Amino acid sequence: MASQSSLSTLFPIQSELDSALDEATTQQEKEDIVNEYLKKLDERDDLKIPDFQTGLEWLNTEGPLSLNKELAGKVVLLDFFTYCCINCMHILPDLHQLEEKHSAKDGLVIVGVHSAKFPNEKVLDNVRSAVLRYDICHPVVNDSEAHLWHDLEVSCWPTLVLLGPRGNLLFSLVGEGHRERLTLFTDLALRHYGAQGLLKTHTVGIKLYRDSLPPSMLSFPGKVAVDKRRKRLAIADTGHHRVLVVSSTGELLRVIGGPKSGRQDGDLSEASFNSPQGVAIKGHTLYVADTENHLIRKSQHHRWSGFSRHRQRGGALGPQQPISSPWDVTLGTAGESRGGSEDNVLWIAMAGTHQIWALFLDDGKLPKGSESKAGTCVRWAGSGSEENRNNAYPHKAGFAQPSGLAAAPEEPWSCLYVADSESSSIRTLALKDGAVKMLVGGERDPLVEPFCFWGSRRQRVDAKLQHPLGVAWSPEQSLLYVADSYNHKIKVVDPKTKQCSTLAGTGEAADTAGPEFNTSCFNEPGGICVGDNGKILYVADTNNHQIKVLDLSSKTVSLFPISTDCTDSVPSKPTKAPTLPKSAARKEMPPVVVSAGQTLVISLTLTLPEGTKLTEEAPSCWTLSAEGNEWLLDEPVVTGDIMDLSKPLSISTKLPAVIKDLNSHPNLTLSVWVFYCMETGTTCMMKAACFTQPLQISADPKEEEITVALAHVF
Structure with a gap:
């Protein structure tokens, strides 16, 4: 009986293949090289991997799957991912494309192997929510203790492993950006084993959890923002691929986009988004971080910035500037606006490139930078490498998937607060010179432990956060509020004393506890903003599909109701009187x-x-x-x-x-x-x-x- 293998056995073999493919100039040359490679693998019997352990939790299936039973006779693509990882999110479109091209009857089955980075990600309900949020329709196994990860010697997220019909290793791809090679490997493997008659056409029992869910007003709301002057709210209804504008009483004023994903400019009936996150609203203007379209959108639904995952410096105008997974936006001022107006820049938390960017809405300039024309989109801070590195020079600093922004322009703060999710820290970015510093969370020596996290000790690096996604600044109180997502809590930070403490939430991922701060429950809250002159907080309670209101005076939590009828289409001069309620x-x-x-x-x-x-x-x-x-x-x-x-x-x-x-x-x-x-x-x-x-x-x-x-x- 052949011994079971790991990626360490495959890497030396595939390295020769990768080198040959890099030198190939035509598609036919590449196909010939891969076909010869597959023939050589047929001669080896030391590439079979261990099966999934029994007792693991499975999603989107009728029951557990086995490489020796349900998946025997299939080409199997294992996607080792963790649901917080932006790079893992980036390859989902590649997997969707493969699923549309090849079905289980054709011989291909994709299996997501969820290997958690944070403790919160080991919980099945949280993985299930992520599978729903990202619209994953293939089988997913919750390998919470990373058994298969360790057996195969996987070392980073995402890692793709392609298996032959005997559960034997064929190819491995690490990281994102391999769509062409992934398609080549998969197509030729199916053709190779199909010609040998080794593929089986049976289906694999798929049972999608989403099909059993009732409809809801919101679906995984990511962010929420307040127009302080008009006292309206903008809500990123991320799972419904739309943005809602509502009054502070919950009246639905405008619906933009949804319910399906898309990438279309136009009026309310035409515009579409793909998993929007950050929103900023001021007057009649709305800015949206259209995350999975890699765009910044503007009210009237015109596109400002375009798509790419490779450009990290910026400098182009509007749609010509490639960006990557913008996760949050906030308005601010950089330098002196030529028009003399405030809010001449839109700050962007660019999660995909681990940077903070600036989109100039009016002519202006960054600290110690040159003049930028209106419409220019440029990097301000972050090297582009995923790391927790503070530095007085903004381009040498390192972020790890920044996902929340809050501006505090007034003295003595004069900074942007950044929720740096993967380093589980809150960082400051000085508006005067771009210096990046740690506020709370993270690790004393981030080079030793870049992904430090945990519970609720209270001061500086001892204030352990777990994947914070949202920050909100209250100038009235000089306090910073934090959506500590994986701890399921709302925390408050005094930037003067560096004290961090829990404001609301028990730490249990639920929505069943009492209304008081100390008995309230959240489930991965992702967005937060301050309203009513610092008296209340609005929280996007993402996995509970709700917006919650925290009254800071009474210390109570209530559900923010949203009407189901939209007033956006009501004519300015009605031809008949509106209907009065029966209670009038x-x-x-x-x-x-x-x-x-x-x-x-x-x-x-x-x-x-x-x-x-x-x-x-x-x-x-x-x-x-x-x-x-x-x-x-x-x-x-x-x-x-x-x-x-x-x-x-x-x-x-x-x-x-x-x-x-x-x-x-x-x-x-x-x-x-x-x-x-x-x-x-x-x-x-x-x-x-x-x-x-x-x-x-x-x-x-x-x-x-x-x-x-x-x-x-x-």
């Missing part, structure tokens, strides 16, 4: 006598409950209509906003100069929608009321205004 208060007023050409003024006093205030950013409004007697008004429906209740609303309308039917008894209908919230809390309520005002038409003309006083207490 309704009052019919005594008739009032009016004449042709007379101006009628309705004075409406509204009183809110004690201890509440009008929600300024919510769409409180009124409408005046005359259903069935539209001739009374200049427009079918007259509308107005309610901005201030300290004095009565004054709504006036002038009757037509000529009224043909003096015997008519028309009605005017005044409807109001009022949003208000507690002065000390974040809960917002909506109440509606409707007033019917009958009119009696008089033949005697009158020029003076007539005023009707109405009042309502909510």
Whole structure:
């Protein structure tokens, strides 16, 4: 019986193949070289690998798979990955392409072998969430203790291992960017063993977990951002490949993209994204890190930057500049803007190249750099190597998959805070000179242990984070909030004292605990932002498919509700009055006598409950209509906003100069929608009321205004 082998046996053999392929100039030469290589492997019996251990957890299958049973007679591609790794994400499109080209009946089966880097990644539910999030449709085995990883002597993520129909080693590819060679190896292996009659056409039982899930409003929301002036939220609904814009009360204002992935500019009905993450919103402008399309997108859905995984310096304009897996964005200022405006730059956490980039929205320059024209996208910090290296020179510093950004431009901070996920640290990037320093997390000697992580000790490097993905700066409190994703907690850092402590979350990946900070639960929260002048936090609780609101005064956590109806398509001048809710208060007023050409003024006093205030950013409004007697008004429906209740609303309308039917008894209908919230809390309520005002038409003309006083207490 042949002994079982590992990659150390294969590497010397394949190195000769790789060298020959590098020198080949034509496709036919490459195919001939690979075919000869496969013939030589047929003569060896020392390349069979060990089977999967029994008792392992499997996903997307009807049961466990074995190289000696279900996978016998198949060419098997093993993808050794861990779900946090950006390079592992980059090869998923290559695997999807192979799956579309070759089915199990053709003889190819792809198996994902999940070998965890962090303790959190060993948990089956977390791996299952990642399989759903990345739309992986092939079998995945949770090799939580890395048995097969060690048996084959795999050394890094991602590693691809192609096996023949006897479970024998054929090829190995390490890292990303091998699509052409992977396709060549797979195609020729299928052809080689198919010609020998060694491939079997049976199917492998696939059972996708996603098919059993009910629909949800959000799917793996990655990031959330606040427009502080207009008090709206932008939510990256990553799993639905779209971005939502909502009011602070949860009213759905705009839906861009989704539900399927795509790469299309255009209006709301045409635009599409592929797993968007970072969002930044200001006024009518929205910026989106379209992560898996390797683009930065802008409101109106025009493309600013393009696709590549190889350029690491930048300097090109707009779509001509290749970028790689932008994970977060935030607005800021670099140097002096020629137009004198603030926010002349969009900072980008470029996870794919382990760098921080700058996209200039106006002419400006980086510290100690040359002038950059509007639209230029350049690297600011990071060598491009994946490492945890601090340095006074930004280009010599090293990041490890930066995934969250927060700007703190005010003195004495004057920096960008960076959630450096793979080094499990929070870093600072000085706005004055680009110096990169450690704030909390990581390791005292990162060259010895670049991937340091764990729980919740509280100070500097002793504050162990585990794959943080989001940071949010509160200038009102001078505090930094952190989405400590794999610890399932929200933490707070005082940058002055370097103290880091848990703010909310038990550390259990769940959504079943109580509403208080110390009993609340999250599941890999990936995004966080500060709202209401530092009083609340919005958290993208990614694996719970929710946005949560943390009230910093009451220390409670609540679910942020999002309406299912979008108001984006409502015309500015409606042709009929909107429908009132059934709970609306309704009052019919005594008739009032009016004449042709007379101006009628309705004075409406509204009183809110004690201890509440009008929600300024919510769409409180009124409408005046005359259903069935539209001739009374200049427009079918007259509308107005309610901005201030300290004095009565004054709504006036002038009757037509000529009224043909003096015997008519028309009605005017005044409807109001009022949003208000507690002065000390974040809960917002909506109440509606409707007033019917009958009119009696008089033949005697009158020029003076007539005023009707109405009042309502909510």
